[in-house]
Amino acid sequence: MKARAFSYARPSTVEEALETFASAGDEASYIAGGQSLVPALALRLQAPQLLIDIAHIPALRGIARRENWLRIGALTRHCEVLTDPNIARYAPLLREAAPHVAHPAIRNRGTLGGSVALADPASEFPAMMLAMGAELEIAGPQGTRRVAADDYFIDLFQTAIEPGELLIAIHVPAVGPHHRWAFDELARRRGDYAIIGCGMLGRFAGDRIDEIRVAFFSVGNTPVRARHVETALTGGRLGPDSVAEAQASLAADLSPPDDEHTPAAMRLHLARVLMGRLLGRMMVTG
Template identity: 65%
Template sequence: MKARAFSYHRAHSVDDAREAHARSGDDARYIAGGQSLVPALALRLQAPRILIDINHIEELRGVRCDGEWLRIGALTRHCEMLTDPLIAEFAPLLRAAAPFVAHPAIRNRGTLGGSVALADPASEFPAMMLALDAEIEIAGTSGRRRVRADDFFIDLFETAVGPGEIVTAILVPRFRCNQRICFDELARRRGDYALVGCGMLATCKDGLVETIRIAFFSVGNVPTRARSAEAVVSGARIDADRIVAAQAALDRDLAPPESDEVPPAMRLHLARVLLGRLLARMSEAA
């Protein structure tokens, strides 16, 4: 199939993009990397009257330290997660997840802001926003606001971004020397969507895990924090018994939906296996 005919607007600022969207009567879509939007257009799953190209808005680019935060522009490409020194130093969980995102051709075009705004529950970066306790900056009619990742993902492909609004940046608390990260996923082939994936960020002291944030993807309609498992591990030393207890706690955290690809019980089993592996690594790092 081919996309329905549409108009094109090349935006030069966030305000310009938002004004173009408002003039369309909301029959518009923003496009940056286009790795999800272009296939949807080709299949006519989406058929907007106008595409608003935000690739040339300079204020959406760049990675920089902003006080205790690392500010990552929404147009930062997936491949930059692998090469940017500030991300490697202050957001290493994103660096650890990046090689698992699809394939090089997609990483070269896909953007962090686009991935987060789409909120595909099988994607790596939205879940890492939860593990990192990130905040998403959104430009709207009343100015800019920041939404915590815990409040950002609402339902399947539904987020706190309203009609005509634009994700402008991701703000991540800067990684500290007493913190540790782990990431992995299980997939049939490298580059396929994960059957289950997990990332975690822990603050450690004297071999104990003071706090930990554990986020799963490909286990439901939204990226999901394993809060019960977090409670089992927080304030304790990770040992074999603690890992088993955390795995058991996943029954209260995850409820994978029915799927033709993987039965819910199998996906939950894989989540327990993956959690055990990552907590074992975290124990060694702590």
């Protein structure tokens, strides 16, 4: 339960971090909050030669609204997601998801960027990137680029971030007065990985849904957008009939794996139940 020996570097700029990584070849790893990486090192699932501590790079901090986007620095901690007024106002799905992320002590240290860069398919924040239509700002040797969340998740723990690249910030389209949202998950105990979780964000005209994004986590190798559900709901009134129709179309979107605790059919059933509850909440809040 002790990490293998490694060297340690603490760059103060993004450029310095990228150069440090490049000079170490594939033997380096970035560390921010370390709340997933340190256990992986302790279990020797990973054993880098060099740890590059990015926690002291000012460019990775800060939360600021620019026109219709909220830019959230990658080093923003989960506990800041819980308390930041701009996140509560413009990216409320993150605020709703945050209490479900691990335990308080982990939230004091873990970073939003770290969670999104790791892309654990059972964790809350990566799926919310899909639900919010976020864009991920990634720095590499060729400069920075922005990747839409829909193009970001590739496979299990695999994202559009190439080796050596660094997630700089998360850009979220600011929620406005016509949006409604809902988040919840089913877990055996608070802080445990969810059996199933879902976040949704819709733009309404009265009780008609103009646009909606529905994202699930704990359903396979990546978080998943329920596009058949979204199509079924878009353009219609949100009511009991459209909820039932959405629930019926969910099987076309999700093919969760079997595991020893949760058969696939049970997970799909729970996904339908959870989604029904969340759509019901959006009716009430409207």
